[in-house]
Amino acid sequence: MYLEDTYGDQIQTVYRHFPLSFHDKALITAEAAEAAGAQGKFFEMHDLLYDRQNEWGQLADSALTDKLVEYAEELDLDTERFAQELEDHVHLEKIQAQGEDAVRAGLGGTPSYIINGVVYPTQEIGLSEPQVAGFIDLLGVIEEQYQEAPPSVIDPAKNYVATISTTKGDIVVELFAEQAPLNVNSFVFLSQEGWYDGLDFFYVDPTTAAYSGDPTGMGWGLAFPGYICADEVSPELSFDEPGMLALFAPAAGRNSSLFFITTSAQPEWDGGYTIIGQVKEGLDVVKSLTATQPGGTAPDTIEQIVIAEQ
Incomplete structure (x- = not known):
């Protein structure tokens, strides 16, 4: 089974x-x-x-x-x-x-179905094997959630670089701490906590973007770490070129752990998502990530994210 x-x-x-x-x-x-x-x-x-x-x-x-x-x-x-x-x-x-x-x-x-004392929402999310496995993983995440938003771990006046090591290679991202201090702080905090380690790029469309940050691998868009951050949409930043790192949320003001990296220009997304960084090295790695969707072919994985102050 x-x-x-x-x-x-x-x-x-x-x-x-x-x-x-x-x-x-x-x-x-x-x-x-x-x-x-x-x-x-x-x-x-x-x-x-x-x-x-x-x-x-x-x-x-x-x-x-x-x-x-x-x-x-x-x-x-x-x-x-x-x-x-x-x-x-x-x-x-x-x-x-x-x-x-x-x-x-x-x-x-x-x-x-009752899993760990919680009634499984069959009508809401269906009953495929990956969805059941995702729900089990979600219950495990709930047990490890943070009780409040993270403390400040960055100085918005300083520059930070994130190296996202994946099964396909490294992606080096300049973080925009000045334009999106709350969301960059959250991303840095989770990275330093090892929260992203081992998570899949659960949805990859080579023509638009690669998504990660969901421990269930199902793309449900929940506040998996246990907290949310407000939007920080800056007029200085745009999706007018590939390699933009942004947070994905199911509704306005509900940013959490989910993020995506664009593989092409998507200017129509401007104003809809909080941009927190831009790829400086490794865009070819992003574009080489295995095309998949939740429950589809075996995805590529984040090995770790290392944050460096410049």
Whole structure:
């Protein structure tokens, strides 16, 4: 399974029943899965039932029980024990209790997923494997968020250079501390904290820009470090040439860790984003970054960002 392969022994999957009243066969099929589970084949029965709904979905109770026993035989279970547990409703109380727990938790239906105690927002972000992995990574980020905006770590009157070391080479950027002191300070702070180390260029369009600074790799545009900075749009700065380093935010005044570096002139972006620097060396590296989108091909990665005062 994808999550087990991705996270190894860091993840444990626990299944809970949530039989809905308008599914008249939800209880008996849940009992069948539990009876199979008592013989070590819960998910084998669960998956078989899911795949063959067209075979049993319209059967009457007695015919359904016979069909479930057939499935048990197909899975090499002790069919006599299996049938007896169904007849005696050995697992019914457990299933009903789990359903009551789901109602108390406010779950809206099935399937519902709870990750580290947080209900996964299936409707809002979908259920692809990369999105689930991104949500898990997001929960990890929340645990490490800063409680307030960073202290001042720069002098706006001085000059600073950031060397962004990537898997494709170094990108050297002159930072505009005078024009965007709050946002440059945040970028420098996060860089010095090692916050960007190991993050992907999660979205790269070779014709416009390369984006990074999202620990989930999904481009959700959240305030991942735990704080935001106001916009600092300077009339002195423009996207009229490639190599501009700017912050990406989902709405005005919500700059955080996400940034992008342009690969071409984008003057129509002027006024929409806070520019915090310009590439002085390594624009070819930016242009060589692997073209990708969230969940797409394997992206290039930031190894570290080193800040130097000039």
